[in-house]
Amino acid sequence: MITVFVVFLILVALGMPVAFAIGVSGFLYYLSEPTADLTVAAQLTLTQTQNFAILAIPLFVLAGNFLNESGMTRRLLDLSSALTGHLRAGLGHVNVVTAFTMGGVTSSAIGDATMFGRVLGPGMTARGYAPGFAAGLIGTSAIITTLVPPGTGLILYGTLGEVSIGRLFVAGVLPGVLMALLLMAAVGVSAHRNDYPRERPRMSPPREIGGAAARSMWALMFPVILILGLRFGYFTPSEAGAFAVAYAVLVGALFYRELSWQRLGRALADTAVDVGMIMFLIAVSGSWTRGLTWDRIPQRLMDGLLGITENPTLLMLILVVALLVVGMFMDSTVLILLLTTMLVPVAERAGIDPVHFGIVMVLTLTLGLLTPPVGIVMLIACSMFETTVPAYLRQSGYLFGAIGTLLLAVILVPELSLWLPDLVFGTTGAAP
Structure with a gap:
């Protein structure tokens, strides 16, 4: 398996797309194993996508694209502006609040960064925001979608690690709220130091806030x-995806009346691209999963790490540092696919709750989108504001400090991610 991993790194370094590098190196495992049956490689590629729980991914992606085309983005921006536009650097606060409320709609940090850069970027530039700060604000705000249900990363982790997706959805809510508050505090400090302007001279009247909230109600209720449907057993995670699609079509066509046939077609086309990429990665990762299991890599990793320490918190910190490093060089979705089946047994044996570990792992890997050398969200944001990576890192220091504070808090205080799932589902009852 070591040879397979080395070949994978060489292929990526040579510029091969990650998905193909996974497939080629995974197939190489079967060529290098004298007892391996080549037909198994082909079978795994097909059967890897036949897990019923994975059906939730394309359904939630489709629902998110439908909701995006139904006019919810504009309504949520109006609500966020009414709530926070009176604060200094009001447009920055609007960005953070809208990113939190939009998390349940888009489920994509890259999509959020692209959208907010186009919608809010020109306004930030016109108001004199430093390009590096604006890029960092767009990027860090987009990461909030990682934790707000229904995040794709949490669905992948729950499916592969056999962890309750319902609990993972609920577990991300409180850290997501805390992330938004910490980022708003960081925006406030930066705004005070750089004298960034307010969007509104005073706080919006209650009537305006209430009207904006009423217009955004269907997005906020999603x-x-x-969560309520999962809690009370009305549907499984996969059935929840089907419900989400029906909900999106109903809201877009009947209530908002903006989901035209043209927008419907555009949403379907975007979904085909998004789902095709995700499912291809899932398919080609099957050989890796089989190879890791066959060579007992998880067991060896457990023995090695537990030989260093059996303290759950210290072990979690070691894993987070390792995940931060690998996240700097590879896409978070790929890493979730490759590492979940390896690390979940390690966490469980060390006494770490798999729901708690899932929130920490998915958040940590997603931070790789913000870091050099290949952070996709970082590159998108920097190109939009025509700034350099050093300027981006330097001018967004408070924002990165807020994200680091959140990650450390979630690691050291497991109740931040476990209190709400225990409250909703119970401490011993099974969750869907």
Whole structure:
């Protein structure tokens, strides 16, 4: 398996797309094993996508694209502006609040960064925001979608690690709220130091806030209905995806009346691209998963790490440092696919709750989108504001400090991610 991993790194370094590098190196495992049956490689590629729980991924992606085309983005921006536009650097606060409320709609940090850069970027530039700060604000805000249900990363982790997706959805809510508050505090400090302007001279009147909230009600209710449906057993995670699609079409066509046939076609086309990429990665990762299991890599990793320490917190910190490093060089979705089946047994044996570990792992790997050398969100944001990576890192220091504070808090205080799932599902009852 070591040879396979080395070949994978060489292929990526040569510029081969990650998905193909996974497939080629995974197939190489079967060529290098004299007892391996080549037909198994082909079978795994097909059967890897036949897990019923994975059906939730394309359904939630489709629902998110439908909701995006139904006019929810504009309504949520109006609500965020009414709530926070009176604060200094009001447009930055609007970005953070909208990113939190949009998390349940898009489920994509890259999509959020691209959208907010186009919608809010020109306004930030016109108001004199430093390009590096604006790029960092767009990027760090987009990461909030990692934790707001229904995050794709949490679905992948739950499916592969056989962890309750319902609990993972609920576990991300409180850290997501805390992330938004910490980022708003960081924006406030940066705004005070750089004298960034307010969007509104005073706080919006209650009537305006209430009207904006009423117009955004269907978007705000989406994650709430999902969690309640899972809690009371009305649907499984896969069935929740089907409900989400029906909900999106109903809201877009009947209530907002903006989901035209043209927008419907565009949402379907975007979904085909998004789902094709995700499912291809899932398919080609099957050989890796089989090879890791066959060579007992998880067991060896457990023995090695537990030989260093059996303290759950210290072990978690070691794993987080390792995940931060690998996240700097590879896409978070790929890493979730490759590492979940390896690390979940390690966490469980060390006494770490798999739901708690899932929140930490998915958040940590997603931070790789913000870091050099190949952070996709970082590159998108920097190109939009025509700034350099050093300027981006330097001018966004408070924002990165807020993200680091959140990650450390979630690691050291497991109740931040476990209190709400225990409250909703119970401490011993099974969750869907």
